[in-house]
Amino acid sequence: MPSLFPALTAGSARTALRFGARSLSHAELAGAAGASAALLAGAGRVAVWATPTLETAVGVVAALLAGVPAVPLNPRTGERELAHILADSAPSLVLAAPGDELPPALDALSRVDIDVRASSGSLPLPDEPPAEAPALIVYTSGTTGPPKGVVLPRRAITSTLDALAGAWAWTADDVLVHALPLFHVHGLILGILGPLRRGGAVHHIARFDTEAVARELAAHGTMFFGVPTMYHRIAETLPHDPALAKALSGTRLLVSGSAALPVYDHQRIATATGRRVIERYGMTETLMNTSVRTDEEPRPGTVGVPLEGVRVRLVEESGEEITAYDTESVGEIQVCGPNLFTEYLNRPDATAAAFDGPWFRTGDMATRDPDGAVRIIGRKATDLIKSGGYKIGAGEIENALLDHRAVKEAAVTGEADPDLGERIVAWIVPVDAQHPPTVEELGNHVAQQLAPHKRPREVRLLDTLPRNDMGKIMKRALQN
Known part of the structure; x- marks a missing residue:
C-alpha cells in the first residue's frame, strides 16, 4: 500500500x-x-x-x-x-x-x-x-x-x-x-491527517475564538473547518467585526460538519463575507459519505452528493429501497464503500446488527433532491416525528424556528400523544428571556414557512441547550 x-x-x-x-x-x-x-x-x-x-x-x-x-x-x-x-x-x-x-x-x-x-x-x-x-x-x-x-x-x-x-x-x-x-x-482525521496526507499544513488554535480565527486566516489560512456552534458564533460576531469578515472573505473554503448548520446562519455568513459554507455528512463508523463540492453552487440545507467510491441509498422501515429523488420521500440513509469501519471492538452482535449485507445502517433519515443531493432531516431515534400520519423531520422545523426574531437557539423533539401519535415539542432559548415567544406565535410562524401539520404543539423555554463536545444538541437529555 x-x-x-x-x-x-x-x-x-x-x-x-x-x-x-x-x-x-x-x-x-x-x-x-x-x-x-x-x-x-x-x-x-x-x-x-x-x-x-x-x-x-x-x-x-x-x-x-x-x-x-x-x-x-x-x-x-x-x-x-x-x-x-x-x-x-x-x-x-x-x-x-x-x-x-x-x-x-x-x-x-x-x-x-x-x-x-x-x-x-x-x-x-x-x-x-x-x-x-x-x-x-x-x-x-x-x-x-x-x-x-x-x-x-x-x-x-x-x-x-x-x-x-x-x-x-x-x-x-x-x-x-x-x-x-x-x-x-x-x-x-479530517483536521490533522487530512493536511498531512496532502502535504499541506494545519494551524490549530487550541481553543475556538473568533479573534484567533480571523488572525490565523488572515495570516496564513485558506480553509477553515468548524461545527455549527462555531459558525453560529461567527455569524453573531460578523456585524461588529470587520477584520473577521475580511479574513473569511479571503478564505478559499469554509466547511461545517458534525451537525446541520441552520439556514439562517448560512445566510448571515454569506451576506457578510460573500463566502458560502459548504457541508459534508459523515459519522465515526463511516468517516465521510457525502459533501457539497467546490465546483458546484452550495445549497443550504443539503450535505451534497455521495463522495467518490461511496454508495448511498434510502430505505423504508419495511426494508424496501426508496428510488425516488423527489425532496419528499423520507428514508434511512444506508451506505456502502471503502470508507466503512470494520467492526465494533469486542461486539460482534452490535457489528452484525449495524449492517444489512454490505450496507451500514446509519440511523439518519433523509430525502434526496433530483440531482442526488442529500437533505438530512435528523436521527431515526430522536428526529423522525410521526404526527397525524405524517413523517416529519425535526431539522426543518428547527431551521424555521431559528428564522424567528425572538429565537436564539432551538431544538425539536416528538412526544407521545393519544391523538396525533406524537406531538411536536419545541425547546427554545429565547433572545429575551423576559419576553419569550408564545406557542401560538411560533406555531403560526412554522405553519406559514412549512405546513400547518409541522407546527409545534408545545414550547418549553430553556437558558441553554445541552450540547456535547462537538456542539451537537443532546436530545435524549431533553427528553429524560
Whole structure:
C-alpha cells in the first residue's frame, strides 16, 4: 500500500503542524514521529491522551507509522466511561505530552512522553501496513449504552481523505485552520491527517475564538473547518467585526460538519463575507459519505452528493429501497464503500446488527433532491416525528424556528400523544428571556414557512441547550 503520508517520506521542509508558536515541518514531523514509532513497534494498541497539542498529533502519526492501532482518549471523559474504554480496548501504554497530569485510571499503563523535537536520524520510516490493518479505534458517544469502539482501517482514512481532496480541490498549497478536539474523527482525521496526507499544513488554535480565527486566516489560512456552534458564533460576531469578515472573505473554503448548520446562519455568513459554507455528512463508523463540492453552487440545507467510491441509498422501515429523488420521500440513509469501519471492538452482535449485507445502517433519515443531493432531516431515534400520519423531520422545523426574531437557539423533539401519535415539542432559548415567544406565535410562524401539520404543539423555554463536545444538541437529555 502507498504511504499514508507521502510528504513525510519525501522529507518536505514545508510546515506541517502549527500549534500556537510551536511548529514542525514535514521532515521534522517524520523525525519526531519516526523516533516514537520505533518505541511503539509491537506494542499492540496504544492510548493517546488527546489534548489539543503538537504532542497529540505527533503521537497519533507515530502510532500510524508503527502500524499500531491508536485509541484517542478525550481528556474530559468521566471516570466510569474512561474505565470502560480502557478495559474494552486494553492498550499496552499511553502516549502523552510531558507534564500532562493523567487520571488514576491510567496509572496501570506504561507511559511514553512524546518528544516533538526527537529525531530518528537516518533510520528509514517503517513500511506501510496493509490497507485493512486497524489504524484508529474511536469510541462513540454511548447515548444508548456504554461507548463502542469503532475500528477504523487504514483504507477508510485514505479513501475518505482522497475523496475529499477531489470534492474540495484540496492540495499541498492549502493551510487549514481549526480548533476542533483531537479525539474525534472530524478534528483528528479530517483536521490533522487530512493536511498531512496532502502535504499541506494545519494551524490549530487550541481553543475556538473568533479573534484567533480571523488572525490565523488572515495570516496564513485558506480553509477553515468548524461545527455549527462555531459558525453560529461567527455569524453573531460578523456585524461588529470587520477584520473577521475580511479574513473569511479571503478564505478559499469554509466547511461545517458534525451537525446541520441552520439556514439562517448560512445566510448571515454569506451576506457578510460573500463566502458560502459548504457541508459534508459523515459519522465515526463511516468517516465521510457525502459533501457539497467546490465546483458546484452550495445549497443550504443539503450535505451534497455521495463522495467518490461511496454508495448511498434510502430505505423504508419495511426494508424496501426508496428510488425516488423527489425532496419528499423520507428514508434511512444506508451506505456502502471503502470508507466503512470494520467492526465494533469486542461486539460482534452490535457489528452484525449495524449492517444489512454490505450496507451500514446509519440511523439518519433523509430525502434526496433530483440531482442526488442529500437533505438530512435528523436521527431515526430522536428526529423522525410521526404526527397525524405524517413523517416529519425535526431539522426543518428547527431551521424555521431559528428564522424567528425572538429565537436564539432551538431544538425539536416528538412526544407521545393519544391523538396525533406524537406531538411536536419545541425547546427554545429565547433572545429575551423576559419576553419569550408564545406557542401560538411560533406555531403560526412554522405553519406559514412549512405546513400547518409541522407546527409545534408545545414550547418549553430553556437558558441553554445541552450540547456535547462537538456542539451537537443532546436530545435524549431533553427528553429524560
